[in-house]
Amino acid sequence: QKEVEQNSGPLSVPEGAIASLNCTYSDRGSQSFFWYRQYSGKSPELIMSIYSNGDKEDGRFTAQLNKASQYVSLLIRDSQPSDSATYLCAVTPTYSSASKIIFGSGTRLSIRP
Amino acid sequence: NAGVMQNPRHLVRRRGQEARLRCSPMKGHSHVYWYRQLPEEGLKFMVYLQKENIIDESGMPKERFSAEFPKEGPSILRIQQVVRGDSAAYFCASSPRSRSSGNTIYFGEGSWLTVV
Numbered sequence: 001q002k003e004v005e006q007n008s009g010p011l012s013v014p015e016g017a018i019a020s021l022n023c024t025y026s027d028r029g030s031q032s033f034f035w036y037r038q039y040s041g042k043s044p045e046l047i048m049s050i051y052s053n054g055d056k057e058d059g060r061f062t063a064q065l066n067k068a069s070q071y072v073s074l075l076i077r078d079s080q081p082s083d084s085a086t087y088l089c090a091v092t093p094t095y096s097s098a099s100k101i102i103f104g105s106g107t108r109l110s111i112r113p
Numbered sequence: 114n115a116g117v118m119q120n121p122r123h124l125v126r127r128r129g130q131e132a133r134l135r136c137s138p139m140k141g142h143s144h145v146y147w148y149r150q151l152p153e154e155g156l157k158f159m160v161y162l163q164k165e166n167i168i169d170e171s172g173m174p175k176e177r178f179s180a181e182f183p184k185e186g187p188s189i190l191r192i193q194q195v196v197r198g199d200s201a202a203y204f205c206a207s208s209p210r211s212r213s214s215g216n217t218i219y220f221g222e223g224s225w226l227t228v229v
Contacts, residue, residue: 034217043204043220044156088155100146100169101218105155 003027004091004104012110019076021107023089026070032092033065035074037085038106044088048074079111117142117207117221118187125227132192132199134224138207145188146206146218147180156204162188195228202226 005024013019021035032051036044048063050056050072056063062075072091076083086106093102118137126132138145147159158172162182173180177195182188192199202225206218 036220043223046217046219049217100158100161100172102158103148103156 002104003093003102004089006087006089006104006107008105009108010110011107012112013079015079015081015111015113017079019079019083019109019111021074021076021087021089021109023072023074023104024070025072025089025091025093027091027093028067028070029094030067030070030091031094032101033063033072034090034101035061035063035072036088036090036103038088039085047087076109081111081113084109084111117205117219119203119205119221119224121224122222123225123227125229126195127229128196129194132195132226134190134192134203134205134226135187136190136205136207136221137187138205139209139219142207142209142219144208144218145182146208147188147190148204148206150202150204150223152201159190192226195226197228200226200228 003026034049035047037047038044048061050063050065053065053067060077064073086108088106089104090101117139120135143164145162148156149159150156160173160180161169164182165184177193179191202223204223205221208218
């Protein structure tokens with residue numbers, strides 16, 4: 001079982017719709033969760049961080065965390081063509097005293113006009 | 114307000130040569146992480162360093178790879194006797210203190226290594 005799992009996609013969503021990206025993780029004790037966006041040939045950039053159960057909203061983005069189900073998601077409202085990118089879910093597992101951050105393999109999102 | 118600086122951005126090496134990738138963390142950041150990304154794959158953790166200390170190198174290949182973060186100067190990821198399979202993007206990230214305190218890591222632009 002992978003430590004952080006994401007559907008690789010591509011996920012195709014019409015412009016203006018809600019894009020829903022999902023991620024599951026294996027370490028039940030994980031405390032910190034992140035969503036990064038990566039455009040092709042570029043470095044990852046942080047979109048959201050979330051540490052407690054529930055929803056966290058920032059503009060068009062909402063991160064949702066359910067620790068009981070070991071599940072974290074990212075919703076993008078009013079999707080724009082510029083949202084087309086690979087979205088990386090990342091988790092800090094508790095087994096690592098060094099607090100390294102583990103990434104999923106990413107979900108490719110395509111917003112079609 | 115410079116971010117995480119990596120150089121070179123692109124590096125071409127012949128098989129058997131050495132590759133040195135450098136990373137200067139953001140101002141005020143004392144923690145550095147190195148990740149590798151193979152084409153069409155996710156980011157793989159390699160090593161986590163503080164100044165003059167390797168904290169976690171569990172993701173580093175046992176041979177040919179080494180990393181350092183000296184008291185003065187940038188962090189260096191060194192790959193000796195490169196092989197074609199080393200061709201990848203190498204990303205450095207930094208944070209102001211340990212991730213366990215909840216801080217976020219910020220990535221540099223990456224160094225793309227091509228082995229021919």
